[in-house]
Amino acid sequence: MTTLVPVTYKGGVYRHDEIMDLIDDLGGYIVQKHVMAQDVVLQSFVPRDDIEMIRRIAKPLAGEVIEAPLVGTEIAVVSPSLEIHHLPHISCDIAEYLRRSGAKTNMVGLARGFGKRIANLNDEERDVINEHDLAVYVLGNFEECIRQKFPAIRREIRVPIVVTGAPDRETLIRAIDPPAEGYVGGVGRIMHRFKRPEELGKLDELVDEVSRVLDARRDALAKDPLSVFPPRLMAIIEEQIHEVSLLTHPTPVTAQMEGLRVKLPYDSYADDVRSLEVAEGVTVGDIADVTPSRMRNYILIRIKPFSETRILV
Amino acid sequence: MPPLNYFVVESPDEVGRVAYERVAADVLQDLDLIKVVDRLHIYVDPKVPIFVAAGLLRHMPRAIRIADFANVNRGENEIVLDIGDETYLAPLLQKLWTIYGKENVDQPDRFTVVLPAGVAGEDDLDQLVVADPSETLYKDIIYALQYIAPEGFKVRRQYIRDGKFYYVASEDTLPTDIVETAVVPLFEKMGVTL
Numbered sequence: 001m002t003t004l005v006p007v008t009y010k011g012g013v014y015r016h017d018e019i020m021d022l023i024d025d026l027g028g029y030i031v032q033k034h035v036m037a038q039d040v041v042l043q044s045f046v047p048r049d050d051i052e053m054i055r056r057i058a059k060p061l062a063g064e065v066i067e068a069p070l071v072g073t074e075i076a077v078v079s080p081s082l083e084i085h086h087l088p089h090i091s092c093d094i095a096e097y098l099r100r101s102g103a104k105t106n107m108v109g110l111a112r113g114f115g116k117r118i119a120n121l122n123d124e125e126r127d128v129i130n131e132h133d134l135a136v137y138v139l140g141n142f143e144e145c146i147r148q149k150f151p152a153i154r155r156e157i158r159v160p161i162v163v164t165g166a167p168d169r170e171t172l173i174r175a176i177d178p179p180a181e182g183y184v185g186g187v188g189r190i191m192h193r194f195k196r197p198e199e200l201g202k203l204d205e206l207v208d209e210v211s212r213v214l215d216a217r218r219d220a221l222a223k224d225p226l227s228v229f230p231p232r233l234m235a236i237i238e239e240q241i242h243e244v245s246l247l248t249h250p251t252p253v254t255a256q257m258e259g260l261r262v263k264l265p266y267d268s269y270a271d272d273v274r275s276l277e278v279a280e281g282v283t284v285g286d287i288a289d290v291t292p293s294r295m296r297n298y299i300l301i302r303i304k305p306f307s308e309t310r311i312l313v
Numbered sequence: 314m315p316p317l318n319y320f321v322v323e324s325p326d327e328v329g330r331v332a333y334e335r336v337a338a339d340v341l342q343d344l345d346l347i348k349v350v351d352r353l354h355i356y357v358d359p360k361v362p363i364f365v366a367a368g369l370l371r372h373m374p375r376a377i378r379i380a381d382f383a384n385v386n387r388g389e390n391e392i393v394l395d396i397g398d399e400t401y402l403a404p405l406l407q408k409l410w411t412i413y414g415k416e417n418v419d420q421p422d423r424f425t426v427v428l429p430a431g432v433a434g435e436d437d438l439d440q441l442v443v444a445d446p447s448e449t450l451y452k453d454i455i456y457a458l459q460y461i462a463p464e465g466f467k468v469r470r471q472y473i474r475d476g477k478f479y480y481v482a483s484e485d486t487l488p489t490d491i492v493e494t495a496v497v498p499l500f501e502k503m504g505v506t507l
Contacts, residue, residue, distance in 0.1 A: 085464040115465020115484050116359065140463065141332035142359040166332045188332045191339035 004028060004045040004229070006071030008102055009054070011063025016040040019058060026050045029231035031072050031255045032104065043071045043102045045231050068102030069211035072231060072255045075103045076132040080119065080139070080153070082109030085189060091138050093194045094164070094187075097203040098136070098210065104254050106132065106295075110153060116142075119149040126156050127294040133257045134160045134214060136206070137180075141166040141188040147175040154180075160213045164206060181216075182209040217257060226303045227287035228278055228313040230255045233303065237262060240276055241269070259288065262299040266292040270299055279313045287311050317341075319352035319503055326359065333357055337461050344457050349374065349450060354499045357463070363491075364462045367479040367499040367507075370454070373447040377401055380439040383426075392433055394426040404444045454478055477507060 004027075009019055013035060020042065023030055028046035046054060055065050075098055079091040086109075095105040108129055112120050129135050135157060139146050146165050154161060160181035165172055166188025173183055184206045187199075194203055234253045237260070238244050244252045247263055254261040262273060270292070274285035284290065284301065287309050293300035306312050322337060324330035337355060341347050353368035379385065382398040383405075396402055402423075409418045409426065412433075419427040428438075451473050458471070458480035466482035470491065479496045481487060488494070492507075500507045 081464060083464055084460060115463075115467070116362065117484050118465060118467075141336075142326050142329040142463075144326065144359040145463070145465075167328050171328070188328075189336060191336050191343070 002027065002047040002049065004231075005048045005051070006068050006102055007044060007046055007051065007054075008066045008068040008071065009040075009042040009044060009058065009063055010066065011040055011058060011061050013038050013040050015061055016042075016063070019054070019061070019063060022054060022057060026054075029229075029235055031231050031234065032251055034250070043068065045072060045229075070098060070207070070214070071102030072257065073103050073133045073214055074131075074254055074256045074261065075105045075210065076108045076129045076135040076159075077105050078108045078110065078113075078129060078135050078137045078153070080110055080113035080149075082107075083114070085114070086138065089193055090164075090187065090190050094136060094138060094203065094206065097194075098207065101207045101211075103210075104251055108135075113149075113153050116145040116148040119152045121153045121155055121157075124294055129157055130159055131261070131293060131295065131300055132159055133217070134162065134181075134210060136210065137161055137163045138187075139163060139165040143167045143171050143175050146172065150176055160217065162206070162209050162213060181213045184209050214257070221257065221305075224305045224307050225312065226258060227306055227309045227311050228303055230257070230260055230303060232313070233278065233284070233288070233301070234260055236278055237273065237276065241272060243269070259300065259302040261293060261295070262301065263296075264299060265297045266299045267297070273299060273301065282311055282313060287313065316347060317350055317353060319354070321353075321502075322355045322357070324357045329357065329359065333461070340457050340461050344453055344460075346453060346457055350454070352503050352505075354503055355461070356495070356499060359463070362463075362466065362484050363495065364466050364482045365479070365495045365499060366458050366461065366481075367496055367503070368477075369503065369505060370450075370476045370478065373450065376442045377444045377446065378439065379405065379441045379443060382443075385438045388430065390430050392428045392430055392438065394428070394438070396424045396426065399423070401443050408441065408443055455480065477505070479507070 020030060023044050023046055026047055028044055030042050030044045032043040034041040051065060058065060077091055077095040079086045091107060095107055098105045108125060110125055111122060162182035163172055163176060163180045164184045164187040168185035169183050172185050187202050194200060234255050237253055243264060249263045252263050270290050274290045276284045278284055287304055289302045291300050322330050322334040333355060341350060349371055351369045351371040356365045382401055384395040386393045386395060413428060417429055417432050454473060455471050462482045465484050468487055469482035470487055471480045472478060481491055481496060497507055
């Protein structure tokens with residue numbers, strides 16, 4: 001079986017459809033397509049052995065292919081609030097940087113996440129964060145505050161967490177109990193844009209930490225694979241449910257590591273999605289849970305593992 | 314940063330102290346207050362929890378007059394204002410409209426305002442006050458301190474008068490004698506009595 005690896009293709013608009021067709025023909029999937037003026041960015045999964053071929057074909061078009069570890073993941077960037085204290089610089093810079101590595105990021109500004117004694121998390125925030133593949137908690141400058149407030153704002157969060165804060169990594173590890181999955185120290189409340197080399201270095205460190213955590217999750221998934229590869233299901237939904245193409249969202253269907261978020265109203269479309277045929281005699285309902293998302297009225301699809309369905313599409 | 318004459322951030326947490334030094338410097342710079350604040354002393358202790366900032370203001374910025382940003386060219390029939398810096402163009406137009414009426418204020422392009430000589434001929438346009446930055450300065454200072462202080466510190470006491478200001482904030486109720494116990498010592502360190 002060919003291994004699909006996440007890559008980003010960057011190139012011009014001119015003849016980019018040929019690259020899209022090529023990825024499709026090779027059995028790859030395009031998870032996200034951005035057209036910005038004359039540039040095109042394709043977040044995609046392509047067979048490992050064919051990357052060189054895509055590079056060769058893209059060369060005359062001045063396109064480049066970069067390994068992007070976070071393609072096909074949806075990450076929540078959790079900020080204690082959306083006040084001027086935390087925005088725009090830290091939260092937005094982090095979200096944007098993760099996006100450049102291929103992730104789909106959503107900013108979650110907590111309603112009452114500030115303060116050390118008064119910080120808390122409500123059920124909607126908890127559920128929304130839990131719908132992601134990973135949460136990056138963007139915390140502040142004081143060890144004492146992180147130690148006290150973090151248990152409150154991570155309560156019942158089941159997805160892996162990567163914490164950032166001003167204290168160094170070791171201090172963060174010491175302050176956080178039970179441990180989080182990843183830590184990046186030296187990034188506190190910063191009131192200016194990340195532009196110095198050491199600040200950009202911290203963002204790279206964050207991307208590495210996030211990919212390390214997600215790779216661990218991918219390894220675990222490889223032991224009990226999903227019944228269908230999420231980007232594949234995404235392609236089927238985009239093909240079969242034509243309303244998806246009418247949506248104006250940047251990513252009408254968002255790929256996650258273990259599922260998809262379809263940005264159609266649950267009440268009207270859930271049954272259509274459930275009865276959609278993925279392969280001969282296999283419907284989405286057989287291999288996945290189609291549930292309402294806490295994010296607006298979207299549909300959240302959680303693909304079941306092979307061990308549960310005994311189906312591998 | 315900073316041409317402040319005195320700028321100290323104190324905290325029992327060294328990492329936090331350095332971070333707050335940077336935060337305060339960035340905020341003052343962003344809000345263009347470096348030229349206005351003369352001395353600033355910040356004390357922040359998350360264990361108490363308390364945030365105290367005390368400082369002195371430099372002289373107040375003076376009022377902005379037309380001569381500061383535009384040339385007044387007097388012709389026989391009309392007076393042409395040649396705008397050098399657009400920052401105060403909007404308040405200038407507002408001012409001219411109220412004085413001379415909209416029908417008499419013509420703006421053929423972005424950098425030119427024309428008034429008929431018959432209407433405005435006698436007035437000393439050069440010295441017309443267009444804006445007074447000190448009006449909003451107090452608000453700006455308090456806003457800056459609110460911005461610097463940790464967000465959760467919602468209970469606060471603030472003061473700004475006669476060139477001195479302080480800002481105390483906490484997550485918990487502030488004790489009644491907080492000014493005497495926390496603010497006065499900071500002013501003493503700066504060599505000033507409140």
